[in-house]
Amino acid sequence: MPPPRATKRAPARRKSWPTLLVLLVLCYGVAAVGAAATGDAGSTYAALDKPSWAPPGWLFGPVWTVLYGMIAVAGWLVARNPVPARRPAFAAWGVQLLLNALWTPLFFAAEQYGLALVDICLLLAALVATVLLAARVDRRASWLLGPYLLWVGYAAALNLALWLTN
Structure with a gap:
């Protein structure tokens, strides 16, 4: 009788649900x-002089x-995939989330519209990198980050x- 063949093990998907909960939180x-x-x-937003194409508050x-739900699920899809490309993609995911977190206090609390613009431009660059890196790990993650x-x-x-008019 031949020896049993080694089978490739799939990632433990059930164990990844706590990761999704952590990322959602x-x-x-x-x-x-x-x-x-x-x-x-x-x-603050209502008091600003806004362009005609600005959305309602x-x-x-x-x-x-x-x-935020889509961002969490995208991060989860990357984090649970045991491939080498996961680390840079998840690191970029973390950077974009940090830049995202900085924008609101810069814009609204500090009313530093120019500094907030610098932050959001850095966020855009980090987000493009995240989308591209996530596509190497799980294409669904990059699609979830599209909107x-x-x-x-x-x-x-x-x-x-808003910076130019206020």
Whole structure:
């Protein structure tokens, strides 16, 4: 009788669910800390001289709620995949989340619109890197980050317009 063949083991998917929960808490924690650090961002936004293409203030909450969930799931898809490309992709994911967390206090609490613009441009660069690196690990992760990339690009243009008019 021939010896049993070695089989390739699939990653332990069941063990990765706690990682998803941690990433969800982290992403929504960033949102909560940003909201707490800004005081009344709604009033600040309402008082700004905005371009005609600026979204209404009520839209930000629902959009970011969905985006933070997608960011967490994208990070989870990268983190649970045991390939060498995982580390740089997950490191870029962490950098973009840190830059994301810095923007809200810079813009709303400190009212440093120019500095917030620098931050959001760095965020865009980190996010592009994250999307490209994540595609090497799990293409679904890069697709999940697509709407976030578009929204941050739009937010960067809005940040620039607000900085120039306020």
